[in-house]
Amino acid sequence: MRVDELLAEGLTRSFEFFPPKSDEESAVLEQSLLDLDSLEPSFVSVTYRGGRESRQRTFDLVTEIQQAGHVTAMAHLICVGHRRDEMRDLLKNYLDAGVNNVMALGGDLPEEPALASSEFTYALELIELVREVGEFCVGVGAHPQGHPRSKDLASDRKHLARKLEAADFAVTQFFFEPDEWVRLVSELADLGVEKPVLPGIMPVTTLSGVKRMATMGASVPASLVERLEVANARGGAPAVRAEGILAATELCARLLESGAPGLHFYTLNRSTATREIYHALFT
Secondary structure, three states, rough: OOOHHHHOOOOOOEEEEOOOOOOHHHHHHHHHHHHHHHHOOOOOEEOOOOHHHHHHHHHHHHHHHHHHHHEEEEEEEEOOOOOOHHHHHHHHHHOOOOOOOEEEEOOOOOOOHHHHHOOOOOOHHHHHHHHHHHHHHHHEEEOOOOOOOOOOHHHHHHHHHHHHHOHHHEEEEEEHHHHHHHHHHHHHHOOOOOOOEEEEEEEOOOOOOHHHHHHHOOOOHHHHHHHHHHHHHHHHHHHHHHHHHHHHHHHHHHHHHHHOOOOEEEEOOOHHHHHHHHHHHHO
C-alpha cells in the first residue's frame, strides 16, 4: 500500500533500517526483521547515504522486503551527487519492482569528491522529478529543531512547508521533547500545511550515545541527561538502558496523546529496544 493510504486508515507504526555491509550485519538485520514482523508494522523504510554501492544495497533490501509481501517498504532517495537521468532510471526500476513509496531527501555531501557534484540542489527538485516519473507516494524529512543548514527556524519552516505541499507526508529527525513536535505541526498549520508529520523516535540507551545524538542532528535535553546519569549512579549500564527506554516510552505516549498520526522508530537495525517500547505502549 501507499504510506499516505496507511496514514489515512489510522495510527501507523513504522521502523527504519540501513542496508548491511557485511555478513554479520546481514545476520543481525535478518533477525531484527523477524522479531519486528510480529509487531505488524505499517511500513518499513531503508536509508541510503549515496554512491553506487550504497544505492544498490538499498535497492536490493527494499525490493526484497517489498516482494516478500509481509510489509510495505519505502526507499530513501537523496539528491546530492545524482544526475537527473540517473535518478529517473532508479525510480523506474523501483516501479518495476513494485515499490511506490519513497523518501525524497537532500542528503549529506558524499565522502568521495567525485560524487559531490549534483544536478539537484534541493529535495524539492527531487520531489518534482519523482512526480514526473510515476505514481509514487512521497515522504520528506523534517527537523523539529530546524535543519542544520537553515539560517533560522522561520525560514526552515517555510522551506518545509513548500516541500510538504509537493509531497504526501513527513518524517521527523529524532527528538526528545513532545512539545517540539507539537510546535512543528502548529507552525506548519499556520503556513497552511496540514499533511501528516510522523515523529521519529530513537531512545538514548547509553551515556556515550548522548554526544553521538548531538552530532546526528538533535541535542539531548539536560533533563534527560540528568535522568541517565542518576540511573548510571544507581545501577550502571543496565539501569541507563532501562531509563532511556522508559523516557522514550513516555515521549511516545505523550505524542500519541497530542495527536501524532503514528510513530516511526529508528532501529539502528536492532529490535530489542523498539520491541520493549512497543509492548509498553500497545500491549
